[in-house]
Amino acid sequence: MGPEEERGGTAAGPGEPAEGTAPVGGSPSPDGRERLVRGLWPPRVNRNQLTVALLLFVLGLGLAIQVRSTSENSPLRGARQEDLVRILDELDSRTQRLEEEKRTLENQKSELENSSDQAEEARRQTEERARQLGVLAGTVAAEGPGIRMVVDDAAGTVEAHMLLDAIQELRAAGAEAIEVNGVRVVTSTHFTDGGGGIRVDGREVVSPYRFEVIGKPQDLEPALNIPGGVVQSLEKEQATVSITRSEKIVVDALRSAKRPDYAQSSSQ
């Protein structure tokens, strides 16, 4: 290896043009690897090396600048004009698409909000209505201002139709919920005479008869007390009637809503 290198060095030394021809000229031809090693070490300063060094310096400079500008700046730097225009166009259409999508989604959102508001409102109204109807049908307890009437029938002369008259009168005066001795009075309630007392919806009630009535007290009381009215006719039968107004009457006797067998809603 040593002598070869020596020979190669001297061969390269005298003249550059000889470099190509020297190996051909008989001496054991140094192969590529040896040439590479010889070129690298020892460092020699000759025209070849200097020229190549200069050009490689330029190459390294360009390489570094390019790598630097590519990695440092945005990829848009150094892009050609047509590319920039294309990128801009793409961005524009993308923005448009996204704006459109945003609008659509916002519409959807407000629609959903509206509809859920409406559904909530409808549900609230339905519940309210169910409560009101429940009070009328006797399926829910009710409380409010009203009167309390106690009919004490010591002689046992009060008959069912008299209580029915009292109920009618109360209804005519705007009573909204009525309870007689723990029995809720609704549209289908009936009064019958029977045994020692009176049957209300088949349940026997005995004197004293307590009416719990919710309605406007100022209307209900005069309605019972009119001359020739309920109170007078009851007192004619030796019953004592006492009426008290109250700001809070509780009607909490309930009855189950019966599903009608024959009658069907004719609306819709």
Place this chain on the structure above:
Amino acid sequence: MIAVLGLIVGVVAGLLVRPVVPTVVEPYLPIAVVAALDAVFGGLRAMLDGIFDDKVFVVSFLSNVVVAALIVFLGDKLGVGAQLSTGVVVVLGIRIFSNAAAIRRHVFRA
């Protein structure tokens, strides 16, 4: 050895000095760099083959750079700059690969 030092010094200088490239030259710099790389690989191969000539190397280096930049410039003017520069890069890439294969055969004898 001096040549390798030149390359290293060039890279370091480029990184440290941060020279500002004029905008006119900017689009051609990457292509020029690739062309120069091709010339360098060609030169390395020639050296390993024992037929290296500095005059040839200088001429091929400079003409590579100039022709590559010229093609890109022309392409820009014709409105096919992107395609043409892609073509140039592909061609130079193929050449670099074949030169690298020859160098590999010399160095690794495989």
